[in-house]
Amino acid sequence: MTNIVVTGRIPHPGIERLGTVGSVWAWDDDEPIPTDVRNAHLAHADVAVTLLTDRVDDAFLDAAPQLRMVANVAVGYNNIDVAACQRRNVIVTNTPGVLTDATADLAMALVLMSTRRLGEGERLIRSGAAWQWGMFMMLGRGLQGRQLGIVGMGGIGVALARRARSFGMTIAYHNRSAVNADVANELGATRHELRQLLATSDVVSLNCPYSPETHHLIDADALQSMRSDAFLINTARGPIVDEAALVAALRNGAIAGAGLDVFEHEPTVHPDLLQLDNVVLVPHLGSATVETRTAMAMLAADNVVAVVNGGAPLTPVG
Ligand code: GLV
Numbered sequence: 001m002t003n004i005v006v007t008g009r010i011p012h013p014g015i016e017r018l019g020t021v022g023s024v025w026a027w028d029d030d031e032p033i034p035t036d037v038r039n040a041h042l043a044h045a046d047v048a049v050t051l052l053t054d055r056v057d058d059a060f061l062d063a064a065p066q067l068r069m070v071a072n073v074a075v076g077y078n079n080i081d082v083a084a085c086q087r088r089n090v091i092v093t094n095t096p097g098v099l100t101d102a103t104a105d106l107a108m109a110l111v112l113m114s115t116r117r118l119g120e121g122e123r124l125i126r127s128g129a130a131w132q133w134g135m136f137m138m139l140g141r142g143l144q145g146r147q148l149g150i151v152g153m154g155g156i157g158v159a160l161a162r163r164a165r166s167f168g169m170t171i172a173y174h175n176r177s178a179v180n181a182d183v184a185n186e187l188g189a190t191r192h193e194l195r196q197l198l199a200t201s202d203v204v205s206l207n208c209p210y211s212p213e214t215h216h217l218i219d220a221d222a223l224q225s226m227r228s229d230a231f232l233i234n235t236a237r238g239p240i241v242d243e244a245a246l247v248a249a250l251r252n253g254a255i256a257g258a259g260l261d262v263f264e265h266e267p268t269v270h271p272d273l274l275q276l277d278n279v280v281l282v283p284h285l286g287s288a289t290v291e292t293r294t295a296m297a298m299l300a301a302d303n304v305v306a307v308v309n310g311g312a313p314l315t316p317v318g
Pocket of ligand 1: 073
């Protein structure tokens with residue numbers, strides 16, 4: 001019998017599917033699994049189904065001597081030491097594709113929230129302060145004819161570009177490789193060096209994976225090279241941005257505003273961000289719809305089913 005350990009709560013259909021190929025033990029609490037409990041179950045695990053809050057490193061793998069597979073219920077896999085898994089012949093899978101639309105929706109929502117000052121407006125109403133419609137009250141920025149600069153033009157970047165086009169934005173991007181010509185034509189998207197993209201975009205959206213190469217890609221210098229009326233949106237991973245430098249840039253007017261779904265030291269948020277009105281803060285909700293989280297659990301489970309049945313993983317990493 002294959003022993004499957006699920007290290008956090010996932011939608012039930014995923015658990016049911018996993019149950020068709022093995023005996024499933026799942027941590028069923030919103031609190032993170034205590035390490036000793038996790039390790040006790042990993043000791044007999046053939047497969048681990050993990051969340052982005054799990055650190056799958058040598059210590060995790062040492063606790064799981066018979067592990068054959070790690071199925072991460074996330075598209076990002078920076079929480080997994082893929083090289084360590086490969087050294088031990090542990091297959092790693094992620095959940096690309098199924099969360100593309102939900103994450104692009106959230107990125108577009110942050111573009112709108114930041115440029116139209118919706119967080120600030122909501123806080124004003126909730127404060128109970130007196131207010132009245134005014135010609136110059138809380139003016140934001142329109143999107144028509146403005147350039148969206150997308151850093152990381154994978155599936156989510158392209159899906160965001162499609163949404164932004166329907167709001168009248170033009171699309172520029174920075175990516176290691178050029179996007180397929182049909183997609184570039186459809187979007188009218190032009191490829192730029194990072195500094196040029198930052199210097200010319202009205203809104204910059206980060207949609208690249210987090211890796212040593214993208215750690216602090218947006219640092220003080222990068223923020224300085226942005227326009228003072230520009231906005232930064234991050235729905236990718238927090239440490240891509242130097243959060244202290246971002247605080248300074250928001251405070252001294254180097255950029256106009258930001259919309260953040262992810263944080264450098266998640267779940268801790270830089271305390272100064274909480275004091276700033278020109279930043280919208282949401283708690284890592286990119287893929288947080290019922291449909292998407294269910295699809296992610298099912299794709300992770302489908303990967304497990306494929307491997308346990310002797311087939312190839314559907315969406316392998318590395
Ligand atoms: C969410 O952040 C994911 O990587 O799936």
